[in-house]
Amino acid sequence: MKSVIIVDYGMGNMRSVWNAFKTLGAQPKIGSDPEEIKRSDAIVLPGVGAFGEAMKNLRSQNLVDPLRNLVLGEGKPFLGICLGLQLLAEDSEELGHHSGLSWIKGSVKGLPQCKGHHVPHVGWNVVEQEEDSILYKNLPAQSSFYFDHSFYLGSETEIVKGRVEVGKPVVASIESGNVFATQFHPEKSQVSGLRLLRNFLNYI
């Protein structure tokens, strides 16, 4: 049975992510102890809330370096969800200027105000998938996922594997080696979301 650690750094509810992995037959745990993270087969970084606060919590719990070593150094599979995707960027302009984990290139910006598109972007939306994606394997092309965010990752590299239309196409998911991250909430996206998490578990 694959063990998945859901990193608890005081941002948002971990319970739904836990429920989703449990339903898929994995062995999820919620915790923030670096030793426990090291013992798990994969790391999940969920998160709801403000960027600056999240980075502050990660630093005060001494999680920044262990996460970097385990994921980028040892190649442990990693899935970031929502804020967990944005934190991977170099910096963010959410409520001031904050530096991120800098695992990937790009910075986090506010969603543009466009006619016919509300900010925050909340609700079900179709994700345009790239063909070589691992997360979207065996998912129908027009699958929708549940989004809930006001900021987005500005990145235009080949690691972007999913885009969503919010007046202009923005990043919905990234994949770079063992690092995966989604802007939407797979744990709240019903069958499509569970299939995506199943694909992540199959990768581990």
Added chain:
Amino acid sequence: MVKKRIIASLTVKNDWVVQSIGFQKFLPVGTVPVCVEALNLWGVDEIVILDITASSEKRTINEKLVQRACEKCFVPLTVGGGIKSVADVNRLLQAGADKVVLNHAATCDHKVITELANVFGSQCIIANIDVRALNNNEYSCFTLSNTKELSEKPEKLATIYAEAGAGEILVNSIDRDGMKKGFDCRLIRNIVTAVDLPVIALGGAGSPIHFLELLKEVEGVSGIAAGNFFHFFEHSVTISKSILKAEIGQKVRVDSYADYSEHKTDKLGRLCRFPEEVLLNRFFEFYPKEQI
């Protein structure tokens, strides 16, 4: 573009899901976890759980109940009932809810919306307005299960809530509740025009046709909620979505294997029987089991 949401609203009384008729009569339906699990499997877009007696009994919706409901819920879950403080919301979010609904607390003091929105973000706070149509074609707002009338008109109240920082407005028509007559399109249109927020309509759905009617009348509505209809209409969610998809296409999310697009429906939105030759051809067709 963001899809129009089909939302299931569970009316909870004494920790049981009940069928509510005009906010007066209540009939038991089942337990919350069972209802949530079924609705989730049927492919509904969001689930709202409203504890209707919490405020008048001076308590908050049972968080153990929310936690149990959450175990089989893979769509956004909104809960409401007696919520009035940051501590209440924190506890419910920890239990697994994604958003909360405010009603009575917001009518007492609008600042509570601002306070909660500052901590949890606007997207987390839904303001609920219960409206009753009066005899003179006017509308009036009520709270505490239709017992206390408010001085503000619905549009005014919605604007106040929007300015206070609410993320969505849930409009419930008291006189349509459980009547199966269709939504109050005029009321919903008034609110949609008054505020620049996503508006959810609740109260009155009795057939899939009513969803379509509201979407045609009020294009700006963001979510359509129903309670009783989903419990008592067979395969309600999937059939409603199929009917909507035939009319408005990609604006509605259909992810289920079950697809009723080939079926004809009568004027009440019920499925018609296939002609005999179609049924004969279907005899040996193979349907694979849905795999996640």
